[in-house]
Amino acid sequence: MHLSRDGKFVRTDMWREGEYLDLWSVPHFLSGVALALAMRYVGFDVLPTFVVAFLLLVGYEMFEALAKIEETRWNRTLDVVVGLVSFTPTYLLSASFAAADIVPAFALVAGIDGALSFIGWRASQKAIVLETKLRAEIEGQREKMQERGERIKAKLHEERLKWDKRGRAFKNRIIEEKL
Numbered sequence: 001m002h003l004s005r006d007g008k009f010v011r012t013d014m015w016r017e018g019e020y021l022d023l024w025s026v027p028h029f030l031s032g033v034a035l036a037l038a039m040r041y042v043g044f045d046v047l048p049t050f051v052v053a054f055l056l057l058v059g060y061e062m063f064e065a066l067a068k069i070e071e072t073r074w075n076r077t078l079d080v081v082v083g084l085v086s087f088t089p090t091y092l093l094s095a096s097f098a099a100a101d102i103v104p105a106f107a108l109v110a111g112i113d114g115a116l117s118f119i120g121w122r123a124s125q126k127a128i129v130l131e132t133k134l135r136a137e138i139e140g141q142r143e144k145m146q147e148r149g150e151r152i153k154a155k156l157h158e159e160r161l162k163w164d165k166r167g168r169a170f171k172n173r174i175i176e177e178k179l
Helices: 025-042 046-066 073-096 099-178
Strands: none
Touching: 025 046, 025 073, 025 099, 046 073
């Protein structure tokens, strides 16, 4: 993580949010596959299945926005697209699977998706803790710099007063000598 010129912390870990696609696209892809397998197992018709899948993928992105997960508009859009791109062929191809094959496939994909999402979430939590720690450290350094600046100003003011006293004493002595 580093501080940008405009004062924002920029994550440099592999789970950082990208402008278009990022490592989070993998869990979105797997979510589309898991969603397709679940819908196929339940046995929804084609049109309602695609509508429900679209609404769930968009709803999840809305949840991310409410949870204040910062992403670009393109990243949010592509998260939905990636989910639909994986959902569509999985749903269409899974028609030839036996119901007994769909359940373990769903469990495997959902497990991998859940594990990756948890790992990414933990990385994000660590980044939040690190950012908070860095912000506190920067604020502490800023306060020390202000205190140092004020001490320097006070010393300069004292020196100026001494010079002013010396200058007045010198001036008074010259005036006295002339008298």
